[in-house]
Amino acid sequence: MPEPTGASNFxxxxxxxxxxxxxxxxxxxxxFPPEPNGYLHIGHAKSICLNFGIAHDTPGGLCHLRFDDTxxxxxxxxxxxxxxxxxxxxxxxxxDKMFFASDYFEQLYDFAxxxxxxxxxxxxxxxxxxxxxxxxxxxxxxKNSPSRDRSVDENLxxxxxxxxxxxxxxxxxxxxxxxxxxxxxxxxxxxxxRIRHETHYRTGRTWCLYPAYDYAHPLSDALEGITHSIxxxxxxxxxxxxxxxxxxxxxxxxxxxxxxxxxxxxxxVMSKRKLLELVEKKLVSGWDDPRLPTIKGLRRRGYTPEAIxxxxxxxxxAKRDAIVEMQLLEHFIREDLxxxxxxxxxxxxxxxxxxxxxxxxxxxxxxxxxxxEDPSAxxxxxxxxxxxxxxxxxxxxxxPKQFFRxxxxxxxxxxxxxxxxxxxxTKDPQTGEVIELRCTYDPTTKSGASHEQRKVKATxxxxxxxxxxxxxxxxxxxxxxxxxxxxxxxxxxxxYLNPNSLERITGCLVEPSLRQTVPxxxxxxxxxxxxxxxxxxxxxxxxxxxxxxxxxxxAKIEKTHASR
RNA sequence: UGGGGGAUCGUCUAGCGGUAGGACGCCGGCCUUUGGAGCCGGCUACCUAGGUUCGAUUCCUAGUCCCCCAGCCA
Numbered sequence: 001m002p003e004p005t006g007a008s009n010f011x012x013x014x015x016x017x018x019x020x021x022x023x024x025x026x027x028x029x030x031x032f033p034p035e036p037n038g039y040l041h042i043g044h045a046k047s048i049c050l051n052f053g054i055a056h057d058t059p060g061g062l063c064h065l066r067f068d069d070t071x072x073x074x075x076x077x078x079x080x081x082x083x084x085x086x087x088x089x090x091x092x093x094x095x096d097k098m099f100f101a102s103d104y105f106e107q108l109y110d111f112a113x114x115x116x117x118x119x120x121x122x123x124x125x126x127x128x129x130x131x132x133x134x135x136x137x138x139x140x141x142x143k144n145s146p147s148r149d150r151s152v153d154e155n156l157x158x159x160x161x162x163x164x165x166x167x168x169x170x171x172x173x174x175x176x177x178x179x180x181x182x183x184x185x186x187x188x189x190x191x192x193x194r195i196r197h198e199t200h201y202r203t204g205r206t207w208c209l210y211p212a213y214d215y216a217h218p219l220s221d222a223l224e225g226i227t228h229s230i231x232x233x234x235x236x237x238x239x240x241x242x243x244x245x246x247x248x249x250x251x252x253x254x255x256x257x258x259x260x261x262x263x264x265x266x267x268x269v270m271s272k273r274k275l276l277e278l279v280e281k282k283l284v285s286g287w288d289d290p291r292l293p294t295i296k297g298l299r300r301r302g303y304t305p306e307a308i309x310x311x312x313x314x315x316x317x318a319k320r321d322a323i324v325e326m327q328l329l330e331h332f333i334r335e336d337l338x339x340x341x342x343x344x345x346x347x348x349x350x351x352x353x354x355x356x357x358x359x360x361x362x363x364x365x366x367x368x369x370x371x372x373e374d375p376s377a378x379x380x381x382x383x384x385x386x387x388x389x390x391x392x393x394x395x396x397x398x399x400p401k402q403f404f405r406x407x408x409x410x411x412x413x414x415x416x417x418x419x420x421x422x423x424x425x426t427k428d429p430q431t432g433e434v435i436e437l438r439c440t441y442d443p444t445t446k447s448g449a450s451h452e453q454r455k456v457k458a459t460x461x462x463x464x465x466x467x468x469x470x471x472x473x474x475x476x477x478x479x480x481x482x483x484x485x486x487x488x489x490x491x492x493x494x495x496y497l498n499p500n501s502l503e504r505i506t507g508c509l510v511e512p513s514l515r516q517t518v519p520x521x522x523x524x525x526x527x528x529x530x531x532x533x534x535x536x537x538x539x540x541x542x543x544x545x546x547x548x549x550x551x552x553x554x555a556k557i558e559k560t561h562a563s564r
Numbered sequence: 565u566g567g568g569g570g571a572u573c574g575u576c577u578a579g580c581g582g583u584a585g586g587a588c589g590c591c592g593g594c595c596u597u598u599g600g601a602g603c604c605g606g607c608u609a610c611c612u613a614g615g616u617u618c619g620a621u622u623c624c625u626a627g628u629c630c631c632c633c634a635g636c637c638a
Contacts, residue, residue, distance in 0.1 A: 009577090185634050212638090237569080315577080320631090323575075
């Protein structure tokens, strides 16, 4: 990515101004600080694009990848691996700047001792419930803990013993001594350290004392020389605490925290808690379920890093809460895939047609363009023969107004092939279902052969019955039937899951060129949408995921017909 | 009824006292061997009320509405 990656926004403006003014010694260092307790989603991509993008576009700029692993109960190396993989896949490079907050535990401990010596922190042995009671409420000030005036020596001794494992979980915490009457609740002597007799995925049993976010984060930033610590809006009123910690600990640097609004998308979930719930309750197949807005899910679904980056650049960065429409994301993947992926013919719901006047033992190989947007993509041969399959949707015995496709007695063109006419409809005598069409083809209308005068209203796709390959296709619809923001928070959000979010279609037929496809390969199935070979394909049967449909003018017309 | 933030087209977003712009979406049209793509045109917005000013989305005042904060999560 040699070119600048992102549009201007208020954070880029601040960073650029600071850089121009020589603030922070002319350095610009950002960081992306995930906690390894879940998989990354597109909201993280926004932050990744912002942080890595700023570093990329600033001369000498750097962006650290830092795992904020201060809670041993939820974190796992599986997540560390997945996060690295996703950041890399998105196209970003942390060079040698990968860090772990857990590597700072010793230094963080020393800073805490300094705070205690300065009388800025104390060990408290109130229970969690007592502490809540002492904290006061939004409108009433809190009360000082009885432990608040312990001597420095006693605090030092207690804190040392907290570290050596003398105390049980929850019996003691280290608290900042700030102001129990502060109107900002975050400043009412927040917890800095808590005891957790747990195995940490990196430090093992070395520690039973773990730093809290509000303590570890600013100091990790300071230790790494982060200049601009970019986070989301909910941390805005933590900023005074962030600044307090850095100042009172006499940290080597003073990073600047800047907040922006997190990304929300319509008809999906973006909270780690909810995503975890879906995975754990097996409401989806895993973190990479293509219905999920996780990076892994989007990737399996067929999204490209380029499209995700373009999306992130275009949604902007601001401070107002926003819900971006899914159609915008879809726009960027269509735009990207339209230019780069080969066209191919596939029939999802086959309807057999027989060309009565086409010799039974004959077949042809017709020239098909691979990508009209990209002449260098070349062309391929497609097999044509007497028995074909077309899409059930492309035939109507009793066509509604504006339906241009095949109907009894009407002509349409078969893509890359001939004009055909439907002369007879065969139905199942029991169900009345259309099971076969008899057609004739016009040999003078071969695609590209001449500039025939005949105009047909539609061109439809098809596959040759004797050449086509069977496949399964998975269609994805929105995860939710509504936006959670519009719904009362009190009842179970999973009741708003879309029961039709996954539609599996078996018995699809695809052109034989797809026989050797490998998982992850993307195509446009002509007139249907963009698809990619699923990883489950490895087992033998071909399986394709629909990344996104093509824009469908007819569906729109039909919808307005229906609503009249 | 404490504190911190935020209000601009349907949805995102620009604007920094001087004609409210862009993208998505939507609606028309052109074009088309994908009802795709492309092209052209159109649609719709400054939370309210006062004030300052020649002029206010922008500055001031008073409201209204929305979001966040009372984890030993991050």
